[in-house]
Amino acid sequence: MEVARELLGRLLLRRTPEGLAALRLTEVEAYLGVEDAACHTFGGRRTERTATMWGEAGHAYVYLIYGMHHCLNVVTVGDGHPEAVLVRGGVAVAGEELMLRRRGGRRRSLADGPGKLCQALAITRDDDGADLCTPESGLWIVDDGLRVAEGEVLRTPRVGVDYAGEAAAWPLRFVWSRYAGGR
Template identity: 40%
Template sequence: MKKLDKDFYNRADVVKIAKELIGKVLVTQFGQVITSGRIVETEAYAGAIDRASHAFGGRRTNRTEVMYQPGGMAYVYLCYGIHHLFNVVTNQKDIPHAVLIRAIDPLQGINVMLERTGKKKADYTLTKGPGNVSKALGIHTGHTGWNLLEDEIYIASDEFAPAKKDIIATPRIGVDYAGEDARLPYRFILKDNPYVSGKKAERLKSNA
């Protein structure tokens, strides 16, 4: 596998990056423990102009400060006080774009993922949904600000390349508060992958 470099993350089009992350491999290596999975669902958040983004209107807080760093950083936040959600910061410094990783198809370290999640068997709920992704890979809010160009948390490309017709665009999930922006086709999924979250009918609808 080839680790994605800073040029991949530092581009201006966060929607394109979210789409291109489909099929890539998200890896964590903490000590000798390695876990990984193929990314099958993402959501783009376009910063200051995006009502669904934590940085809408240029909002800048202690939590979101990492979004204003150069692309290639991890932004991990706590949702509902329970779920640690892993995001990839993109674009140049002071432009707060990010991509939420919503689901992965497990590849390596499945037994470790089961231990971390407390599950008895490796069914599709293991890494379906962003909270489960982080739990299975051992990612938490303490990893916010970590550099994805290093070896502990990174994204890589292997020989797998999904066909364009198999990458489907839909509106994002759970952002009804964002008004018109809630309908933007900023969510990408790998067609027919069982780890993708959301309703089955939703998976079949394409706005691409």
């Protein structure tokens, strides 16, 4: 929850042969590991897919959903505690034209959803395990000093986890209110 809150306003950068692109994060969700029924590692599940969630904090956990979209997560705790933050949305601060091309010219919904965000940044399963703390990975997060005021942080239940029982109601979705609206 702490990392989710702190990621709002941070920059997610992406370097590929096509060029540099950057998003300022506006929407994230916390997934609290083995005790969270909405989390892929609920109940201690440990599979090939979720292997990176069980690994070192600060790395990317990328998975495919609905057979066609990718979702990017930031692995948090580490040390046997497989928790993560799902990156759900951001606004362009660099490389907007490049991201537009990848998104098929959809300027109004460039990266306001986890699948769209991955498409805009060309993130796939190949990026699973990437070290998000160094530019050398080509996918990394930086703090440029900007801070999102506490009064601008909106908290709601997470999206699409109705099946998760009690956990479905936990207010683990963090949204930068000035960018709320797009889902």
